[in-house]
Amino acid sequence: MATTSLQSLHHRLLHQKHHHCHRSSTASFPIPDSSLFLKPAPGSRQKLFSSLSSSSSPSSSLTTPSPVAPSTSSAADADSPSLELLAQYLSDGDFRQADEVTRRLLIVLAGEASQKRGYIFFSEVQFIPTEELQAVDRLWLEHSGGRFGYSAQRRAWEKVRRDFTRFFIRVGWMKKLDTEVEQYNYRSFPEEFIWQLEGTPEGHLPLTNALRGTQLLCSILTHPAFENAGEAAEVPSTAGEDRASDDLNSRERPMPMGTRKLFKSDYSF
């Protein structure tokens, strides 16, 4: 139980698992142009495609745990984050899962320490390979007509002169309160976010948790990978910007943090 999951985490790379999706379509999925995305980073390729025994997703922890010990169970039923998986969810229009995978993927990309901890410390963002970050972004852009993804968020962020509060409001991560003075509060995760393309503010997805402040998001947005992102992003809409999003109000956070050793499930970063 506890030890198992711990072990599995340590050996994430060795631990090969079949993709085990709840959804029928996941058994085999075509990833269009996947090779294109992966080409630049042969070293990290393995990471991206190798699966990770990870913890439960927030959604699963919301409900009553399955008969097995929660840690193992969540590890078992979670999908290893990979670009294929992300592409799959995105092409299915399952933004909820795509968001989840993105978050987990970034943690994997940030390195072993981040995985052990369960979240990325802002200064670890520099270890995320440029190409892979761009690849993630490109998938989002592609499946949203350029409206989602870090680039879209970067654009929004620059427009509000890098003010995070105004950015959060702009991308719909904060909601206006009915008070005398104008005030905003964080939206609660997941129910107050919009998991679709239509009528959603630009840059709404993917989410980046503001539970630990904005420095992580800031580091992603200023990642060197995105400085010349202009060339990399051959996506509709303007290129050259990348942004991670963030947010979420931990008040309603469904997943108890537990000790990270036991419960890797908190993939918010």
Next chain:
Amino acid sequence: MASLMSTPFTLSTSEHLSSVSQKQTFLHSFLPRRQQQPNAGGGRESLRVRCAAVGNGLFTQTKPEVRRIVPPPDQSWGLPRVKVVYVVLEAQYQSSLSAAVRALNADGRYASFEVVGYLVEELRDQETYATFCRDLEDTNVFIGSLIFVEELALKVKAAVEKERDRMDAVLVFPSMPEVMRLNKLGSFSMSQLGQSKSPFFQLFKRKKQSAGFAESMLKLVRTLPKVLKYLPSDKAQDARLYILSLQFWLGGSPENLQNFLKMIVGAYVPALRGTRVDYDDPVLFLDSGIWHPLAPTMYDDVKEYLNWYGTRRDAGGKLKDPNAPVIGLILQRSHIVTGDDGHYVAVIMELEARGAKVIPIFSGGLDFSGPAERYLIDPITKKPFVHAVVSLTGFALVGGPARQDHPRAIEALRKLDVPYIVALPLVFQTTEEWLNSTLGLHPIQVALQVALPELDGGMEPIVFSGRKAHALHKRVEQLCTRAIRWAELRRKTKEEKKVAITVFSFPPDKGNVGTAAYLNVFASIYSVLEDLKAEGYNVEGLPETAEALVEDVIHDKEAQFSSPNLNVAYKMSVREYQSLTPYAAALEDSWGKPPGNLNSDGENLLVYGKQYGNVFIGVQPTFGYEGDPMRLLFSKSASPHHGFAAYYSFVEKVFGADAVLHFGTHGSLEFMPGKQVGMSDACYPDSLIGNIPNIYYYAANNPSEATIAKRRSYANTISYLTPPAENAGLYKGLKQLAELISSYQSLKDTGRGPQIVSSIISTARQCNLDKDVELPEEGAELKPAERDLVVGRVYSKIMEIESRLLPCGLHVIGEPPSAMEAVATLVNIAALDRPEDGIYSLPGILADTVGRDIEDVYRGNDRGILNDVELLREITEVSRGAITAFVDRTTNKKGQVVDVAEKLGSVLGFGQTEPWVQYLSKTKFIRADREKLRTLFEFLGECLKLVVADNELGSLKQALEGKYVVPGPGGDPIRNPKVLPTGKNIHALDPQAIPTAAALQSAKVVVDRLLERQKADNGGKYPETVALVLWGTDNIKTYGESLAQVLWMLGVRPVADTFGRVNRVEPVSLEELGRPRIDVVVNCSGVFRDLFINQMNLLDSAVKLVAELDEPEEQNYVRKHALAQAAELGTTVREAATRVFSNASGSYSSNVNLAVENSSWNDEKQLQDMYLSRKSFAFDCDAPGAGMTEKRKVFEMALATADATFQNLDSSEISLTDVSHYFDSDPTNLVGSLRKDGKKPGAYIADTTTANAQVRTLAETVRLDARTKLLNPKWYEGMMSSGYEGVREIEKRLTNTVGWSATSGQVDNWVYEEANETFIKDEQMLKRLLDTNPNSFRKLVQTFLEASGRGYWDTSEENLDRLRQLYAEVEDKIEGIDR
């Protein structure tokens, strides 16, 4: 249910604004020349005032259901079911405990668990409490932790007690003893807690010196298990399991909690008896240490930590810089071990991203002083490793929510000697609840996590995280940038440091630049700057004199003539303003588009002031609505104007101040709209101060407003001394009277008695004493006894005036008082008995020597018994003489007190004749008790040292160098010499500590005297209702005397809990009370509301309690009125019993003061409207979370029953006409207009400034004040010697006198007439005033004209002509026409 209920209401313009809507130029009718009416900008603002309250009226509406875990149905087979209920203070155990239970359920080995957790605050809600009680009915195990709020503790106790015997185990970790006693683990129980002699229970005894039982208990946890392990008996086994439980609990991780539950159910749940439930021993974490989210381990050695830190692969260049600022963080271990650490990580990331290194230390206990010293100070050099320390716990450094040890905390922080910030997470409210609340932070959290850390010298109570450790990103940013700025102060050199000095201007008038209570602002600034210059600060171009400095700042050098404008230091274009001020757009609602017409030339925003090198002296803009009656009425929602915002943008972003120094007491920044405590991003004080460290010189006697500055504008408040008080003395006719009385005493038996008496009577008349003393007709035949009585009464009055204390002149920072000034202060310190220290008062000792009780002498004196008056005079005189003789020995030739310690050493040494004994030997008090005298004078010697100690400049410099400023209480140095020496970071007190038993004792005396007096004036009838005012400062100085007065009128007494905190009252029986319960209408000042919301809660519950007592109406006026009001309003009695009012949250004062100071009012009705519209917000103990709710109807109905109005004077420096607050809150005329019979209520002032407490009528007090201050040469000459500021002080007294005419009508004509004699008719005086400060002189003349125009002063046409002529002349002079 959970919906947000908001009650919008709109104030009807037609009803309430009748008098406002008239032309605003009414004032012109009595001014000879047109004066520009300051008209504030846009003019229109929303009149909508909305009160938002959460659904249940409480502070939180969260439900425990989010913390309920039910075992999955497919798992219930066969396994025994165990239900666990827990109650905790904070949510941090929730995730860990839930995880533990889920794991156990998934494991499915021994039992299936249902668990539900309650946050203690949720139990306030009746519905939730009922659910709690139901949950307990089938609970096996109850767990409680950190239950320290008495009323909730009692609720927990009541509920658990019922089920305790049935339950398998009850585990309560550090909490109030009432709850601790519920513990039950087999044979182990704590029911003996507090009584037993066993060493275990001794730990819980009160009066423990250290951090109290919680800390002792934790110590026990560390040592006891080793011992217990080997004890044989079952009892020891149970005790051992308790200790293990505590270890598991403090270990907090899901593994620990799993094992904890296994251990408990295995040992105590009957269904599992016989089953062997294996559990692991607790995984122990370091008690204290250093933690970093990236570090591979926790460290208990700072060197190891720093080594690791230096090798961080992720750290960027800024962090590698050896010169990077280092911030120490103080964390609670429980958040780390439970993994509830998101907010900590957020702060660490924010600091590191901004280039600051961190040393985050933690402790598992409640005493952080040890770890702070161990990990943050270099053991060898004794220097701190850090440049600033931020506590993220919200708790006092030593003792957490339990019993604090401030001296120990201060000792540790002194060693650290860096700025110390205490930020806090939300505990009781969700983020949304906090954002929605106009109060801001929950009052209990304010008491525990704001007020208590202040006693340690903690600054900047910034809310940085929500419940469950989620960071509030903008707050974290504010906290971290500010912490780094403080740290920078420690790193930067003096040469490069930039300091902005902000002075005030109240009311907005050139003559008022540099206002501050009893501070000579420019002389002080000058003295500070000279000192800073000598220290190496760049103060280039500082003029030669303080006068030249004033000229530089207040004159626009570019203007051709001396213009009405101040010197413009910076012109800020609108574009620049908007880019520097992110919140500029939000101000447009109230003020329109920038630049507006305040601090503006129509194109640019103007910053007034003057820069010298790296020092900028700026004039703080004012609220901006002072001259606008509409805004005065509805300024609740007003924001700062653009000019105000531009000023702070300039200071922070253009000038680039490293620190701003607010110079002297009561600016407007900290009174800008926003939450009371616990600012959010949308609160103006927080936005305005931005990230500049704020250092604030504040009058030592005003701890309450200083506390507002501390909490709302993040100020490090440094106290300054008000000028030592002197005796008012006698002058003119009063002096003559004294001489006549003296000759009467020596000649009364010679036959000249009647003649002298008739001279006394006629002189007394001339002096207008006839209103204060009953005088017989002139020439009336008087018997000798009657003559004695008349003379005695006049004498008593004269002595009252003579011995009245007043501060003469203004204080200059860094100038210690002279010996003579110290004498008057010491005489007054000596006049109070201090039984707790075994010190007897000097008057008491002297009276004893002649066989009298001093209290009898006081009473005889008050009644005018000639012998007693004379004896008291002698006692007073001899007291002064003895103390003068004592001080004389410690004084140098220049009259300054020097070298007190050494001189005292010789004075108090053996073989010397003590100077006071020497002195007394020449008087009739020669036989005074030597021992008592010696004790007293030793104490006075200590006080003298403190009075003359000069730390004001030193503390300022320390603050500017980023060092720790030692905290100290504010208040009255006479009552509480601990206020001295000044130069401390002033704090208030633990709000839950008042009223004290001593305060209640004094309160009874005053209430009895008040009721006696009112009965005498009111045909022998008790007043049914007294309308009174509660002040923050007053209650701090007296430890809640006036608060206790209200309780005593109602006939209830406060009940303290185990920790001495007062959160409950109980009724005193009518028999014991011996009179009816008096109804009250309590008007709390805005400051009182901010500081003592718990006490408002206490008062409201007292009123409701009394209204619901089953007593006859004629014995319980509260009930009588509440019944009638309930019937009329169609509400319950409880609802009708609403008597505790104040301003809406975030708003202060009735604004009557501003209207009067700015002459911007039409008639008294308008002032009364202001009062009602601003002051009718009630606090309801049944819906405390709703904050202040408008209840104007009940307010008016309650006021209409008032027979008397009442206020307290608490210190000699601040009397009725010294400040505008007293008349601002006086409802005397208002009550008259509201009463159905139109009768004017009696108006009283209690004066507790002297040992002989007095209740006088308001009229008497106004006269006394006029005689001792405005009309007293000793006072006004003292003021004049301060120059520019002195003229303003004189004008202010006259303006405030007009204020009393306006609100109470209790000012006699002769006061104005005499003032006119003194300041206008005396040509020489007139010229001095005019030359020294023409702007203030113009206001003085204008005020005379206004007093006449409004009908308060009936005088000759000749006088008025002269005033009009003068007004024209002074206008010309000001506009430079005659230059």
